[in-house]
Amino acid sequence: MRIDVITLFPDFVRSCAAVGVVGRAQERELLSVTAWNPRDFATDSYRTVDGRTCGGGPGMVMLIAPTREAIVAARKAGSGSKSRTIYLSPQGSRLTQAKVAELAREDHLILLCGRYEGVDERLIAAEVDEEISIGDYVLSGGELGAAVLIDAIGRLQDGALNDAASAEQDSFSDGLLDCPHYARPMVDELGAVPDVLQSGNHAMIRRWRLKQSLGRTWLRRPDLLARRELGSQARTLLEEFRREWLAARAGDKPEA
Ligand code: 4FV
DSSP states (O other), X not given: OEEEEEOSOHHHHHHHTTSHHHHHHHHTTSOEEEEEOGGGGOOSTTOOOEEEOTXXXXXXXXXXXXXXXXXXXHHHHTTTOOEEEEEEEEEEEEOOHHHHXXXXXXXXXXXXXXXXXXXXXXXXXXXXSEEEEXXXXXXXXXXXXXXXXXHHHHTTSTTSSSSTHHHHTSTTTTSSOOOOOOOSOSEETTEEOOGGGGSOOHHHHHHHHHHHHHHHHHHHOHHHHXXXXXXXXXXXXXXXXXXXHHHHHTTXXXXX
16 A cells, blocks of 8 residues: 655654554565655745635645655655545544544555645635544644544554454444453462453453443443444443443442
């Protein structure tokens, strides 16, 4: 997969994509991340990339010409593979794991990062296929959104994760929050690792993990549960979790 990023801060984006799983995915040539700076396409001696916002008021806006030249250059560099251009902005659709999985199947993505008040609307209308937001808050630039997208997509590239299974067990991969995770020591002053995880009984371990995922989703993100149909086993496990949680809260001894 090829990802081109249009940004006034190319070093920031390159450094984010050079570490960890994404950095390794690049080394394994599963993914390439290239940054293009509109300033390199500005034609005036000051290499201007922004202008006053029309209609007055505070703030500057990224100019059409240098930004568009950078997008066109990135498209050309993609040597004809169909590209999808995404503008990171608070006006976009909220990023979800489902959207990440969809984008991870693309050949060529171009990520447009705004700065100042954003990018001239005419350029968005002409060159952007989709606007995506990483959350309902305002950042000083789209680069962090691009870095989030690159990381979430990069780790889903086949061969990026040493153990592909871990992507399947991700939070949200099945629309639920993840179960708790533990490592040695089995007993610590902070407590012991749950017995079932030391049992070696993989069916019971899978059951416990699903029960914990369902329970934590019910407690912390009931909106996610409302979005999905639970199978009979899941309903039984959630009922069991709820009963035990309510009992524990009422101070009753947990059932044997
Ligand atoms: C943002 C977000 C975001 C808005 C103006 C950049 C800033 C500035 N991007 N999800 N939330 N962008 O706040 O993606 O140009």
